[in-house]
Amino acid sequence: MGKLFAVVVAIITIISVAIFVMHTWWMPIDVSTNGPAIDRQMDDTMIGVGVLFLAGQLVLAAFAWGSSNTSSGRKIKIFPGGATPLVAGAIILVGLEVLTLTFVGSKAWGAIYVAPPPADSMRIDVQAEQFAFYFRYAGPDGKFGAIHPDKIDDGSGNYFGLDPANDIAARDDIVVGSLTIPVNTPIWLTLHSKDVGHSFYVRELRVQQDFVPGLEIPLHFTATQTGKFELVCTQLCGLGHYNMKAYVEVVSQGDFQQWLKTQAGQ
């Protein structure tokens, strides 16, 4: 029975690792300046943890195999050196791995979340609601109109609660249902939620950030390739959560200016 256990554990371990190694299901292409550090961190962690997983499972399998020899002549054996080398080894090896991951990983985290957005970032407001995203550009005047929750009215398309009658800055704000951004330009999003918690997750940009009702949450990134990517909600927000999505279109600088002009004229 011990030998069977060992074989089954070994087979499960090897198949599990092989699928990871072959990248059968994996992260999509990275199109952001944040991505390389995160992907490198993912690879480093995958290697370190993969070795721990492989070693742990295979050693367990080997010991289980050995322990199935219950012949009466054989004496039980205590692990060489007792517990001390295992405890010391775990503290040193896992401790080192932990410290390494912490120091390296905190840089990648800091670049996205702690560092302020570049001063020349392009600012876009995002409003999340059950079950849609809306995006607001400041328009030709470069100013956002103030948000008034009591004026929010989906029926008339006033998703942000703007008051163009009394607020000049709001009159030229551009509100659209998909996020169009220029490539290689720092983007600074301000996330608002109209109702409950939502989240902004674009796999290719390697960003994820919750919308918190009552708070304005900043998020910044720079897309490095043009293309069309899916933005999905990852914070449970109600019955239509699974279908809350939008597209992020990364376009060239020229195309973006043209798009902006077209939207401002509408």
Place this chain on the structure above:
Amino acid sequence: MQETSQHAVHQHAPPTSFIRKHVFSLDHKVIGKQYYGLALVAVFIGMVLSWLMRIHLAWPTWPIPGLDKLSAVGAPGGVMTPEYYLSLMTMHGTIMVFFVLTNAPFAAFGNYFLPIQIGAEDMAFPRFNMMSFWTTFVAFLVMVTAFFVSDGPPISGWTAYAPLSAIGKDAGPGLAMGQNLWAISIAIFCIGSLLGALNFIATTLDLRTKGMSLSRMPYSTWAWFVTAVISLLAFAVLLPACILLILDRTAGTSFFVASGLVLSDHLQPHSGGSTLLWQHLFWFFGHPEVYIAILPSIGIVATILPVFARKPLLGPRATIGCMIAIGFLSYMVWGHHMFVSGMNPFSANLFSVPTLFITIPATILTLLLIGTVYGAKMRFTTPALFCLGFISVFISGGVSGFFLAQPSLDVYLHATYFVVAHFHFVMAVASIFGVFAGTYFWAPKMFGRMMNETLGKWHFWLTFIGVYCIFMPMHYLGMAGNVRRYSAFVDDYLIPLIPVHKFITIAALATGAAQFIFLFNLIWSRFKGPIASDNPWEATSLEWSTSSPPPFDNFGGRHMVVYQGPNEYGVEGSDKDYVMQTSPEKIVTR
């Protein structure tokens, strides 16, 4: 060879009426079995819910026979609506975490065996003990009632994030009476858990028999004791959090709801609350809850493995130290659930470091269990197999924690199936493997009859292979960015992943079906199994020094005296290869 002491006097007389003997019993053994029975009912409900969810995820348009009978609105024609999927998911998570993973390894086995393992005749406060079970039972009834209210069960997940959970019907279906019942049920559950935790702590500290020093306590008792301390601090925070949530929902307060929110075209009347406050309070409970679920199973496996390895546990003091360290660190890591929540990003590093450091005692515990297998003469009984299986799944679940503990990787993996794989392996499956090991090991003591080994081994193999087929592919889904808590996969990038979901569903159905082998074995053996001797496994701790099942006062009027630790296996120079804790014989060599 047993001496007696006059250490403890039983606090209450044996009951004579059926009600006092089997229903409102003060006997910790009956209460332990009641907790086990409740967990058993709960786990099969939770499992069926997971079946329904898995079938829907793989084949969303398939009508499920009979489902419309449970909810004509939630599943018209047997095809569940998106909100009903979320309802079943919420109820699955809540029932499994609270009524199974908290009840079975801790409350059920702890109630039954902690007093016996320390040589006591009962818990310190038998009436509190009875109250804690019946309070938990009421909590369960309230929770299950949510299935039958008109707007359906809640849909906000087992974490009940505000403001979705705090606003009421404007937020969607299931968030009116269903969510009220959820919050009330969990508040009641907290009261029961607090009563139980106090009892466990007082019993361990005050009622140990003569010679039962802390260092001689079995590892399972140590685990239940540490878990009780964690529970006391964790549920003491969740209880007021639930009360505040109920007030937000019913009394117009705004603890968790900010001003200016618009739902269902209504500007909500709340103002000034913090939605992140709920997350902080919930996870201050929620992460220690992970250890409330897993520590007892670690203790159970550390107790059982040496019995079948026929050698002492490697590093007994390190094992106890690691359990205490995990309990201590469990209070410093709650923020790792909130890296992308919008809390101050500086704090992510502060929560990441202790989260990563908690892997050190967890790794040591795993290595000590593996080291115990080294050179053993293993008796491959069913409980032994589940102990080995526990080590394997605990490794699998533990290593993925390295990813999620890092904020920079959590950015990608948060809220994906990678997280679902991680917590199911490390918290649910590992914990349940400990419960299975404990059941096969202790059923002879609890019921006086042995369980069937052949059925037990079939149960092990189908379950062990099955859980890997279910949860290992979820890691791959997470790497591809498959978001959790979706009732259907309509995004362009998710559609190619549906075949993986179909594989997982088939594995879940098969693995779930295998659990009926266990259920049959448990019930059949209870009445028809071979009679168990007092010590069928040749184990050392005190429960094996009394009859199977133990008498009302546990030791038949004897007051046990302890001379040994629980770890005396593989002993040479004795007529057996082990020495009971009650044996005064001197151990010369091993």
